Amino acid sequence: MIKKYLGSRWSPFVATFSVILFFYLKDALATTSVVATSITFGLPLAMAAMVGIMCERTGIVNIGIEGTLLVSSFIGFFVASVSGNLLVGLFAAVCMGAVSGLLLALLSVTWKMDQIIAGTIINILATGLTSFFYKQGHTLPSTFPEIDIPGLSAIPFFGPVLFMHGPLTFLGFFLILVLWVALYFTPWGLRSRSVGEHPGSADTAGVSVVRMRYLNVTIAGAFGGLTGAYLTLELVGSWDRGFSAGRGFTALALMIFGRWNPLGALAAALFFGVAQAITNQLMITEVVTIPQQFTNMLPYVLTILILAISAGKVRAPAAEGQPYEKESA
C-alpha cells in the first residue's frame, strides 16, 4: 500500500546510498561533512520543487519559481536587515512569496493567460524589481542559529547529518513530509489531484476548480517565500543580484524526475545535493583539479541529464497548463 504512494522510482535512493557508503568506508570525517553539506545544497531545491508540485498537481504550470525565490529572498533580506529582526524578515518573505503565487493565479486562472508566459512575467518582474531596488551595504544582524538536538546530534554520522541544522531546515523537511501526507491521504489532496488531472470531474463533484487553484498556487507561493527566506536568512546570510542562481528551474527538473511526488522530488534533490557536495569536497582537497568553470556547470549538466533520463517515462498531471472553461465541461 505505502509503496504505491512512495513512487516506484528508487534509483535516487539507491544511488545516493551506495555513494555515501563507499566514501564513508574510505574517510568517515570527510564523508560526514560532505553528506551534511549535501543536505544544505539539496534542501532548497527540494523545497522549491514542492512549489512546483503544489501548483502542477492542480494543473497550473509554474515556471515562475525562480522569480518567487528571487523576490522573496530579496524582501526577506532587506526587511530583516532594516528591522534587525530575522523573524520579521521571514514573515515578509513568506508574504512576498504568497503575493507572487497570487499573481500567477490571477494571470493564469482568472485571466487564462498562457501559463508559460505568466511564469516568465513573474521571473522578469522579479529580476527587474530586485535589481532596481537593490542597494549595497546592507547586512543581516545574524543568521538563524544552528540547533543541535540534544542527544541525537551526538550520534556519529547521523547526528551531524540529520540533527544539527538551522530551524528552517527542520521546518522545510517537516513541511515536505506534511505535503506528501496531505497530497495522498487527505480530502484536500484528493481534490487537488483531481483538479490537476480532470478538472471537469472535480467541478461536477462540487469542488470549485478556480478556488482550489487559487488556494494551492498561493500556498505554493508562500512556500516558495519560505524557501527564499531559508536561502538568505539561514544558509547564505547575504543577498546579491541573481541570488537564486537558477534553483527555481533546477527544481522543476527535480519535480519531473520525482514524478510530481514530494518524496520522489526530495530524493532527487538530495541526490543532486550529494553530487554537488562531492564535487566541492574534491575541489577543496584538490584531489582533482578541474577549472572552476566546469564545476560550476555541474548543476546545469545534471539537470539536463536528469530531464533526458526521465523524459517520456513520466506522466504529468493531465490537465496541466490548461485553463478550465466551465461551460465546455
Added chain:
Amino acid sequence: MKTPLLELTNITKKYPGVIANEDISLTVNKGEIVALLGENGAGKSTLVKAVFGLVRPDSGEIRINGHLIAPGDTAGAIAHGVGMVHQHFQLVPVMSVTDNIILGDEPTRGLFINKRAARAEVLALSEKYGLQVDPDAIVENLPVGMQQRIEILKALRKDVDLLILDEPTAVLTPQEIDELLNVIRNLAKSGVGVLFISHKLREVIAVADRIVVLRNGKAVGITTPKESDEESLAHLMVGRDVVLQVEKGEAKAKEVVLSIRNLHVNDDRKLTAVTGFDLDVHAGEILGIAGVEGNGQRELVEAICGMRPRIKGSVLVSGVETPDMHPRRVHAMGISHIPEDREKHGLVASYSIEDNLVLNQFDQPPFAKGWIRNAYALESNANTLVKEFDIRTPSIKTTAGALSGGNKQKVVVARELSQKTKVVVAAQPTRGVDVGSIEFIHNQLVAARDNGAAVLLVSAELDEVLSLSDRIAVMFGGKIVAFLDGKDADRAKIGRLMAGLSE
C-alpha cells in the same frame, strides 16, 4: 396540485450566433422518466446543464421541489437532490473507483480520508443498486460500460431525487443498454425522477413515460411512447420525413480488393489489440465490423491506413502489399480513410474548407503545378463538392473548425469519396452527426459501393452496421468471432457475440 420535482419555465440560452435554448418549459414528476429527444445541436445538453448549474441560462426559472435555483448554482442543484451523469465521463482516469466516487464529499477521520470507510461505502452503494464495481480498480483500465456505472453510482451517492443522464447509451453494447434501461426503470420505481437525453428513438420509446422533442433549441412536441412511433418522432426531431432504413440494392460483390493476412497490432499501451486477423473485402460490398469499442477496431483501422505499426502480417490491395506506417502511400494505393476522430485525424480546424477538401492531394494536378498551388482549381473543386455533398457553410473560405459536427464530417466524406478509390475504410462515420446528415452519409457510402469500391465500415452503432452492411463481421478481443450475412443478421445474436458470449 402537487409540486413537480423539476419545473423549468421559459428557459432561454443564447450563444453568439446560436440560440441553444429558446423559451423551453417542462416538468418532471417523482418517479417519472422523461426523455429529451433531439438531434445533435438541438440544445438538449445545454438544457440539462442549465438544470445542473453548469450553464447559466439568460432567462427563465428552474425550480426543484418548488425551490428556485439560482442560475449557475451547481452546489445548490446538488443540495436539492439533482444528480447528473455526463455524456463525457467526468472521471479522473488515473484514480481508483473509490477515489472517484467519494471525490468532493470524502468520509474522513480527523484530517485524513477514511479509506476503509470510503471503500465500504462504495461496496454498500453498489450492493444497494445492484451495480457491481471493483472499488480498487483504476478507472482508465475499465471498459466504458463500467465507467458509466461508476458515474451513475457517483450520482446516486448523493441521495438524488432527480437523475439526469446525458446520452448515456452512446458507448454501450445492446446488452449494456438493456441493463441500463432496467436500472433506470428501477430507479423510477423507487421514486427518483429521471431526465434522460438521447437521440436514439428505440430506447426513448422503450423506457420513457413522456418524451419531449427538441429541435433548433425549441421544444417542438411533447408526447408519450403510446401515442408515437419511430417515424413520427423522427419527423418531429428533424422537421421533415426521414428514411430510417437505408435504401440500397442488392450488392454485386466482385473480386477481393482488400485483404488482410495474419495482422497483429498493438495499442497505445503496447498491449496486443489485434491478434492474427484475416479479412477479405470484395469490390462492390460493404463489410461492417460490429463490436464494442476498445476491442481492437481502432487499431485495425489505423494499421490498415498506415497510421499504426503492424507488428506482424500484411494488408494487401488488389494483391499488392501496402507499406507499413506510410499513410500517404497507402492512400495513393487506393485506400480512402474516414477517420474515427475527425477533429484529430480528419481535418485541420484552422484551415479553410477549400483546403481541407484537398488535404491528401494538394500537391497533385490540377491543385498544384509544380510548386505553385492552383487557386482556381481549388475553388472550383470546393464549390462542386460543397454542392454535391450538401455541406452547409457560409463560404468555402470558412475555417473547418467553425462548422457543425455533421458538416465537418461531410467535408471529410466529400474529400475521401470524391476521389477514385478502391477501398473505403469508414470508422464511426456518423459519430456525433445529426440525423439528416447520417442519412446523407449512409447514402454516400452505398453509392461508393455501387461504384465498385470495397467498403470496410467500422461502427459502434449496431443499427448502423445492420442497416448498411452486406456482410457483418463481429469483433471481440482483437479477433473476428463470427461472420454473418447482412440480410438476416439477428440483433440479439450479434449483441451476444459482441459481449464475447459464444451464441
